[in-house]
Amino acid sequence: xxxxxxxxxxxxxxxDGLQNEARILPTERRIALIQGLVQAGLTIxxxxxxxxxxxxxxxxxxxxxxxxxxxxxxxxxxxxAPNMKGYSEARAAGAREVAIFAAASESFSQxxxxxxxxxxxxxxxxxxxxxxxxxxRLRGYVSCVLGCPYEGDVPVSxxxxxxxxxxxxxxxxxxxxxxxxxxTPLKARxxxxxxxxxxxxxxxxxxxxxxxxxxxxxxxxxxxxxxSVIDAAVGGLGGCPYAAGASGxxxxxxxxxMLDGMGIETGIDREALIxxxxxxxxxxxxxxxxxxxxxxxxxx
Amino acid sequence: xxxxxxxxxxxxxxxDGLQNEARILPTERRIALIQGLVQAGLTIxxxxxxxxxxxxxxxxxxxxxxxxxxxxxxxxxxxxAPNMKGYSEARAAGAREVAIFAAASESFSQxxxxxxxxxxxxxxxxxxxxxxxxxxRLRGYVSCVLGCPYEGDVPVSxxxxxxxxxxxxxxxxxxxxxxxxxxTPLKARxxxxxxxxxxxxxxxxxxxxxxxxxxxxxxxxxxxxxxSVIDAAVGGLGGCPYAAGASGxxxxxxxxxMLDGMGIETGIDREALIxxxxxxxxxxxxxxxxxxxxxxxxxx
Numbered sequence: 001x002x003x004x005x006x007x008x009x010x011x012x013x014x015x016d017g018l019q020n021e022a023r024i025l026p027t028e029r030r031i032a033l034i035q036g037l038v039q040a041g042l043t044i045x046x047x048x049x050x051x052x053x054x055x056x057x058x059x060x061x062x063x064x065x066x067x068x069x070x071x072x073x074x075x076x077x078x079x080x081a082p083n084m085k086g087y088s089e090a091r092a093a094g095a096r097e098v099a100i101f102a103a104a105s106e107s108f109s110q111x112x113x114x115x116x117x118x119x120x121x122x123x124x125x126x127x128x129x130x131x132x133x134x135x136x137r138l139r140g141y142v143s144c145v146l147g148c149p150y151e152g153d154v155p156v157s158x159x160x161x162x163x164x165x166x167x168x169x170x171x172x173x174x175x176x177x178x179x180x181x182x183x184t185p186l187k188a189r190x191x192x193x194x195x196x197x198x199x200x201x202x203x204x205x206x207x208x209x210x211x212x213x214x215x216x217x218x219x220x221x222x223x224x225x226x227x228s229v230i231d232a233a234v235g236g237l238g239g240c241p242y243a244a245g246a247s248g249x250x251x252x253x254x255x256x257x258m259l260d261g262m263g264i265e266t267g268i269d270r271e272a273l274i275x276x277x278x279x280x281x282x283x284x285x286x287x288x289x290x291x292x293x294x295x296x297x298x299x300x
Numbered sequence: 301x302x303x304x305x306x307x308x309x310x311x312x313x314x315x316d317g318l319q320n321e322a323r324i325l326p327t328e329r330r331i332a333l334i335q336g337l338v339q340a341g342l343t344i345x346x347x348x349x350x351x352x353x354x355x356x357x358x359x360x361x362x363x364x365x366x367x368x369x370x371x372x373x374x375x376x377x378x379x380x381a382p383n384m385k386g387y388s389e390a391r392a393a394g395a396r397e398v399a400i401f402a403a404a405s406e407s408f409s410q411x412x413x414x415x416x417x418x419x420x421x422x423x424x425x426x427x428x429x430x431x432x433x434x435x436x437r438l439r440g441y442v443s444c445v446l447g448c449p450y451e452g453d454v455p456v457s458x459x460x461x462x463x464x465x466x467x468x469x470x471x472x473x474x475x476x477x478x479x480x481x482x483x484t485p486l487k488a489r490x491x492x493x494x495x496x497x498x499x500x501x502x503x504x505x506x507x508x509x510x511x512x513x514x515x516x517x518x519x520x521x522x523x524x525x526x527x528s529v530i531d532a533a534v535g536g537l538g539g540c541p542y543a544a545g546a547s548g549x550x551x552x553x554x555x556x557x558m559l560d561g562m563g564i565e566t567g568i569d570r571e572a573l574i575x576x577x578x579x580x581x582x583x584x585x586x587x588x589x590x591x592x593x594x595x596x597x598x599x600x
Contacts, residue, residue: 003486183561184557184558184560184561184562185520185558185561185562186303186561186562186563187561210591211591211595212554212557212591212592212595213516213551213554213557213590213591213592214516214554214557214558214561216513216514216516216517217516217517217519217520217558219517220485220517220520220521221520240595246591246594246595247591247594247595251513254512254513254514257484257512257513257514258484258485258514258517260484261483261484261485261486261487261514262484262485262486263486290513291510291511291512291513291546291547292512292513294546294547295511295512295540295546295547
């Protein structure tokens with residue numbers, strides 16, 4: 001067991017976070033949020049999705065968001081592009097990195113994207129081929145890695161196999177998502193260990209939701225195996241459609257607090273991060289779901 | 301490193317939790333809360349304090365609370381009794397277990413109880429002697445084990461020495477308190493390891509506050525060393541006088557979620573625990589600070 005010296009945080013608040021918020025943030029505020037995150041030191045920020053605005057109205061103007069950003073400043077702005085229509089729109093908007101997502105649970109795949117896991121991988125193939133040809137970086141997500149709202153437990157061998165399929169499609173990294181936040185530390189670590197038998201640890205990321213407050217403990221347990229890429233959302237943006245009112249992604253602020261305390265470098269300034277989070281929550285009608293932000297905001 | 305098979309949770313919500321809440325819970329509701337906790341399977345529940353009602357009005361009627369409980373039902377109800385006046389009152393009220401508390405930081409000791417650490421230990425001596433004579437169990441607390449609001453870092457050797465002094469006074473167990481919640485996992489584990497050089501692990505408890513969201517990760521890191529007693533407060537009751545609006549003790553509900561997921565026995569029923577927490581928060585004017593309670597309470 002060895003902790004990483006440095007962790008790369010992938011900020012997913014402007015996409016995974018905002019798409020699970022009830023209120024839609026105006027384009028200008030989404031851009032300001034992302035610029036605030038750059039100020040705080042984040043270098044990879046998921047900026048939106050090119051999916052049907054009927055299903056995800058929060059992300060409808062992702063092209064305008066990208067248009068408002070400096071795409072040449074050395075910051076990666078991946079966007080979700082699950083099919084060729086989305087991929088073409090993403091490219092037209094200037095995207096240089098796209099993300100695709102598969103589930104580790106058949107029931108979740110059927111209910112979330114109306115096809116089997118195998119079918120979803122087939123649908124990603126043309127996107128992956130086009131990305132390879134265009135020199136566009138491809139990131140993969142696997143959902144339900146620690147449990148499914150319909151099936152309950154998900155076999156770790158399935159998580160490993162789906163992750164491997166995404167790597168074979170050409171992803172440089174696979175992000176392991178505890179979509180409904182039901183993981184606990186030893187299960188999270190065992191899952192990561194199994195996936196790492198098939199994929200180098202350096203190509204694996206954690207994407208844990210804090211629905212039941214377990215995210216940081218799960219991350220700590222996995223850091224002991226050497227994982228060094230972690231997805232997080234400033235202000236703990238987002239929620240859980242399967243547990244209304246629950247927390248969303250692990251808060252970037254609280255993750256950085258933990259990593260700072262462990263002497264693991266992130267390159268992120270916590271105060272600037274809190275400020276960036278305020279840009280978002282000021283437009284969402286609820287306070288930041290970050291313990292650090294809460295403790296600071298109400299300090300005497 | 302070896303995880304414990306079973307963890308004993310010491311419920312501190314009715315004392316450490318409630319004494320840090322702005323609203324004072326009526327006696328009847330405090331009794332109902334404690335009875336709810338017994339129903340949930342807790343067997344050691346801190347029931348109150350015998351300290352000056354001028355300083356801690358929330359605990360003023362602790363004798364009435366004890367009078368409303370069945371003290372012969374095999375449940376331990378420790379109460380704080382930092383001096384002979386408090387001890388006598390506790391005994392008159394039927395208490396069979398008392399707790400004393402010292403700080404690991406000189407500045408905190410001075411500001412919190414107006415004396416040095418050494419003086420505080422001297423003051424506890426007559427309480428400890430009386431308890432030994434009366435067959436009353438004595439529990440010790442050490443505060444600021446991972447940091448002090450006035451001094452910042454606290455040397456782990458000081459935590460070890462103060463813990464040892466409490467054991468020498470006759471405490472059967474010392475609870476290590478991260479009073480302001482500034483600990484992170486590796487520091488928490490290193491602190492515990494140092495204290496465990498002087499005191500058997502079986503006589504050590506963790507008492508972590510969740511001010512910055514680190515409590516569960518810190519507990520997980522320490523569980524790997526085999527610690528098997530953990531203080532927690534239902535509904536995450538309490539707060540932090542040094543960070544207004546911040547979280548208090550780690551929530552018992554969320555702790556049990558983590559331990560259940562790790563296959564570590566607690567004997568506690570989570571649904572009954574959530575119900576007990578509701579008894580308290582219904583009288584406090586804010587929702588439970590427990591992710592589990594939040595996810596359940598607002599579920600569709």
